[in-house]
Amino acid sequence: METEPKKIAEGLFRLPENDDPGGLIGSRCGACNAVSFPRRSLCPCCLERENVAETRLGREGTLYSFSINQMAPAGFTAPYVTGKVDLPEKVRIFAVITGVEPDESALSIGQAMELVFGPVAMDESGEPLWGYMFRPAAGAPGRGR
Numbered sequence: 001m002e003t004e005p006k007k008i009a010e011g012l013f014r015l016p017e018n019d020d021p022g023g024l025i026g027s028r029c030g031a032c033n034a035v036s037f038p039r040r041s042l043c044p045c046c047l048e049r050e051n052v053a054e055t056r057l058g059r060e061g062t063l064y065s066f067s068i069n070q071m072a073p074a075g076f077t078a079p080y081v082t083g084k085v086d087l088p089e090k091v092r093i094f095a096v097i098t099g100v101e102p103d104e105s106a107l108s109i110g111q112a113m114e115l116v117f118g119p120v121a122m123d124e125s126g127e128p129l130w131g132y133m134f135r136p137a138a139g140a141p142g143r144g145r
């Protein structure tokens with residue numbers, strides 16, 4: 001396996017490789033069908049322990065909310081956009097939003113978003129850390145404003 005870029009955390013996602021577009025790694029409960037992200041060994045809905053399996057989450061969702069951040073934590077550069085994206089599996093994902101200006105008119109609640117991967121922050125030595133982000137889905141209808 002080729003060396004992958006340094007990630008913000010292990011076990012959260014698989015980067016694209018060959019025909020695999022990559023994706024977020026969650027878990028699905030075999031008892032009540034609830035999906036969790038990040039992956040859990042215990043279902044938060046029904047407390048099932050035995051029958052919880054890893055699952056790959058969908059790459060598209062809709063924007064639930066977003067914020068323009070004027071103050072950045074160490075390793076990030078302000079201003080930057082974060083948001084919550086609802087996936088069809090009924091999971092709400094918090095992530096950096098990319099591909100838009102850090103301006104509140106650049107996004108609309110409910111618009112289609114797609115998962116992408118790339119550097120999201122820097123570690124202490126200035127090396128880029130890869131993570132997951134969302135951006136407005138390609139080919140999605142305009143914002144209608």
Ligand SMILES: [Zn+2]
Binds near residue numbers: 029032044045046047
């Ligand atoms: Zn469950």
